[in-house]
Amino acid sequence: MxxxxxxxxxxPSQMCPFELYHSLPDSNPSSHRFSPxxxxxxxxxxxxxxPNSASQRWGSFRQRQGLFPGLLVDDDISEEDxxxxxxxxxxxxxxxxxxxxxxxxxSGPVPGNWGQDFGRAKRPRMDSAARNEEETGRExxxxxxxxxxxxxxxxxxxxxxxxxxxxxxxxxxxxxLKLQLEETRGKLLELQRKVWRVYGxxxxxxxxxxDEQENGPINLDEVAEMFSDSxxxxxxxxxxxxxxxxxxxxxxxxxxxxxMFPETSVDLDLELNGDQVWLGCSLVRGEWESAEGGxxxxxxxxxxxxxxxxxxxxxxxxxYAETDPSTVTSATVPQExxxxxxxxxxxxxxxxxxxxxxxxxxVTKSPxxxxxxxxxxxxxxxxxxxxxxxxPPLPHPPLPALLPPRSKDHFLPSYPSENPVALPLLxxxxxxxxxxxxxxxxxxxxxxxxxxxDFRSHNSAFPPLPLLGQLDPSPSDRAREGGMRGGGAGMxxxxxxxxYLAAGSISFYEIVQKNLHSQEGLxxxxxxxxxxxxxxxxxxxxxxxxxYFPDVKFNRCVTSQLIKWFxxxxxxxxxxxxxxxxQAAREGLxxxxxxxxxxxxDTELYRILNMHYNKSNDYQVPERFVEISxxxxxxxxxxxxxxxDTDPCWKKAIYKIICKLDSPVPDSFRxxxxxxxxxxxx
DNA sequence: GGATAGCCTG
DNA sequence: CAGGCTATCC
Numbered sequence: 001m002x003x004x005x006x007x008x009x010x011x012p013s014q015m016c017p018f019e020l021y022h023s024l025p026d027s028n029p030s031s032h033r034f035s036p037x038x039x040x041x042x043x044x045x046x047x048x049x050x051p052n053s054a055s056q057r058w059g060s061f062r063q064r065q066g067l068f069p070g071l072l073v074d075d076d077i078s079e080e081d082x083x084x085x086x087x088x089x090x091x092x093x094x095x096x097x098x099x100x101x102x103x104x105x106x107s108g109p110v111p112g113n114w115g116q117d118f119g120r121a122k123r124p125r126m127d128s129a130a131r132n133e134e135e136t137g138r139e140x141x142x143x144x145x146x147x148x149x150x151x152x153x154x155x156x157x158x159x160x161x162x163x164x165x166x167x168x169x170x171x172x173x174x175x176x177l178k179l180q181l182e183e184t185r186g187k188l189l190e191l192q193r194k195v196w197r198v199y200g201x202x203x204x205x206x207x208x209x210x211d212e213q214e215n216g217p218i219n220l221d222e223v224a225e226m227f228s229d230s231x232x233x234x235x236x237x238x239x240x241x242x243x244x245x246x247x248x249x250x251x252x253x254x255x256x257x258x259x260m261f262p263e264t265s266v267d268l269d270l271e272l273n274g275d276q277v278w279l280g281c282s283l284v285r286g287e288w289e290s291a292e293g294g295x296x297x298x299x300x301x302x303x304x305x306x307x308x309x310x311x312x313x314x315x316x317x318x319x320y321a322e323t324d325p326s327t328v329t330s331a332t333v334p335q336e337x338x339x340x341x342x343x344x345x346x347x348x349x350x351x352x353x354x355x356x357x358x359x360x361x362x363v364t365k366s367p368x369x370x371x372x373x374x375x376x377x378x379x380x381x382x383x384x385x386x387x388x389x390x391x392p393p394l395p396h397p398p399l400p401a402l403l404p405p406r407s408k409d410h411f412l413p414s415y416p417s418e419n420p421v422a423l424p425l426l427x428x429x430x431x432x433x434x435x436x437x438x439x440x441x442x443x444x445x446x447x448x449x450x451x452x453x454d455f456r457s458h459n460s461a462f463p464p465l466p467l468l469g470q471l472d473p474s475p476s477d478r479a480r481e482g483g484m485r486g487g488g489a490g491m492x493x494x495x496x497x498x499x500y501l502a503a504g505s506i507s508f509y510e511i512v513q514k515n516l517h518s519q520e521g522l523x524x525x526x527x528x529x530x531x532x533x534x535x536x537x538x539x540x541x542x543x544x545x546x547x548y549f550p551d552v553k554f555n556r557c558v559t560s561q562l563i564k565w566f567x568x569x570x571x572x573x574x575x576x577x578x579x580x581x582x583q584a585a586r587e588g589l590x591x592x593x594x595x596x597x598x599x600x601x602d603t604e605l606y607r608i609l610n611m612h613y614n615k616s617n618d619y620q621v622p623e624r625f626v627e628i629s630x631x632x633x634x635x636x637x638x639x640x641x642x643x644x645d646t647d648p649c650w651k652k653a654i655y656k657i658i659c660k661l662d663s664p665v666p667d668s669f670r671x672x673x674x675x676x677x678x679x680x681x682x
Numbered sequence: 683g684g685a686t687a688g689c690c691t692g
Numbered sequence: 693c694a695g696g697c698t699a700t701c702c
Contacts, residue, residue, distance in 0.1 A: 527693090542685090560685085561694085567687065568693060574688095655687085 357680070520553045522561055529674050530562060531613040534569045535625040536669075537662040548665055551672030572612055574636075574651065580605045581636030597637055599630045619675075628661045 006259050526549060533548060535541065545562050546554055552562075580596065587593040601621070609629060610621055635654045644650045668675040 441688090539687095563686070571688075645697070 045494055157409075520555070520558065522552060522558060522565075525674050526552060526562075528616075529564065529669065530565050531569065531615075532619055532675060533669055534566065534573075534613050535619075536665045537624050538566070538570055538573065538628075539659045539662055540566055540665075544665070548669045550670065568656075569613065573609070573629075574632070574655070576605060576608055577632040577636045577654075578640075578651075581633055581640055584633070584637050587639045597630070597634055599626050599633060601626070605629070605633070624663055628658065631661065632658050 528534065531551070537544065540548075542559050542563065543556075545559065546552075549562065552558055583595050584596040587596055596603075606621070606626065607627075607628075610617065614621060632654060635657055639645055639650055644653075666675070
């Protein structure tokens with residue numbers, strides 16, 4: 001299975017945090033701005049992902065502030081099932097040609113095609129207009145060449161008639177499109193209102209809000225009603241939703257009605273309020289009359305539709321969830337604790353998170369508290385460093401131990417998911433799906449088109465959200481390891497989502513899953529895992545790699561990339577060892593030298609190694625790795641002291657020693673995803 | 683000749 | 693961290 005497309009079939013390992021209506025990947029305002037050029041290089045994705053206005057960026061930024069930080073989606077679920085359908089590939093393919101050439105036709109059900117459709121719909125009209133212009137010019141010349149005046153008049157009359165007709169046709173089409181958009185928007189607004197009533201209303205309750213009476217729980221029929229052509233309450237009431245108006249007034253109080261919507265266009269940059277839900281559209285009235293406006297129109301339309309679809313799915317899933325008594329509480333009652341927890345980690349990067357989170361209606365509690373307590377309980381048992389100066393290969397590898405998540409790896413936030421349905425995991429826009437799937441495509445440049453890499457670079461500001469299966473191997477993992485230590489009680493089956501989603505009851509998710517799983521390659525999560533594995537094995541065989549990266553579809557490309565990673569890890573390791581050994585060799589006093597040849601956890605060398613292989617510092621560096629590092633350090637030192645370093649091959653002897661000190665990798669690494677996540681949130 | 687390690691470079 | 697290159701091993 002070395003076909004190039006296989007590379008893209010691997011499951012993604014990360015996703016972007018949920019954004020209600022946006023996907024613009026520049027949560028860091030100082031970087032990754034989408035430039036017009038990058039837009040042009042992403043004919044399908046970027047117009048959707050980056051609705052071209054500063055207000056959108058700002059809105060996106062605002063929306064992203066702490067928005068459902070607990071969200072995660074299990075893309076690892078039903079892996080076999082999905083792998084079985086891998087032929088349903090996303091447009092992205094290993095070669096750039098394919099990426100460019102096939103993206104359009106292969107993007108299938110995703111909204112990226114909408115722009116094309118719109119373009120296709122528009123092109124003939126423009127062509128006909130151009131033809132008319134051309135004809136007019138030709139005919140004018142002909143007329144000057146002594147054609148009969150009468151005939152020319154007739155012809156001109158016919159042309160004018162044609163032009164009028166085509167103009168009217170265009171006008172009609174524009175009107176139809178407008179109508180469609182407005183209907184969609186109306187439905188969306190209604191959905192938003194209901195969502196707000198259900199979720200935002202709860203927040204209001206705490207503040208003494210009085211919307212409760214009319215805040216009945218929304219039911220499926222209401223959702224269905226929203227999508228029935230014949231029965232659109234908004235339309236039938238003569239409600240014409242504003243095109244791009246801020247909904248601040250009505251949405252922010254959770255009690256809005258259509259009449260309160262401002263009719264005039266408002267600059268969303270200025271109008272955005274933290275607690276509102278707004279339409280991600282930057283159209284200005286009349287703007288879509290122009291070609292550029294047409295594009296914006298298409299984008300807005302796509303966005304609105306995507307949002308509505310995402311919300312409906314979310315609603316349906318939630319309804320399912322509520323039938324399960326075990327999930328109903330956390331599914332419906334937002335609690336602040338976990339949000340605070342997440343925000344604490346988020347605030348560092350995005351200081352404006354707080355105001356946004358408080359206002360967001362769909363914030364639900366992720367079961368972190370419970371999980372945190374579990375992790376804390378397990379924690380003590382996991383701290384089992386195995387000091388063994390003699391350094392025989394360990395029959396039972398030390399288990400990874402968790403440190404309190406002091407600093408979270410920005411690209412690997414930890415999102416627990418014991419109760420996946422309780423999370424707003426399904427409430428994300430198609431844009432999010434895209435951003436996620438794209439951001440988790442293979443790292444290998446060989447496999448990527450330039451434009452894709454471009455997108456990735458823009459998208460990298462997302463703190464990608466690893467997928468459930470990858471992120472949360474915890475249930476089985478804990479069962480296996482924590483369980484042995486008397487843990488395991490009170491575990492919640494994190495596979496619920498997997499089962500639930502794998503049931504295939506929601507075709508949308510099948511589609512999404514297919515797309516997301518249709519990728520192959522190594523994700524940042526895999527890199528992180530590889531680095532942690534380096535604590536145990538410096539020279540993993542390819543079979544070892546296959547064992548510990550079960551979620552990776554191995555081919556030559558992936559294997560060599562992984563091997564290269566470990567090669568790089570070793571390189572870094574040995575460079576540091578040599579550096580500190582030389583430093584020690586320069587030490588005059590033997591006592592100081594002796595100290596510098598130690599690798600205490602408070603030493604600079606330890607800090608550097610930990611920083612490199614365990615950047616997020618959420619993994620207890622195995623004692624054995626410390627010991628092996630000391631061995632390497634001393635070997636380098638003695639070699640330098642004895643002048644062996646003049647031999648060009650002097651390091652090889654050291655490598656030989658170190659390579660014998662590999663120890664087995666803990667079983668927790670056998671599961672997909674980052675093993676650290678198993679124990680995090682402690 | 684393929685796979686891998688290591689070195690160098692960007 | 694990846695790519696290119698060489699050396700080495702099987």
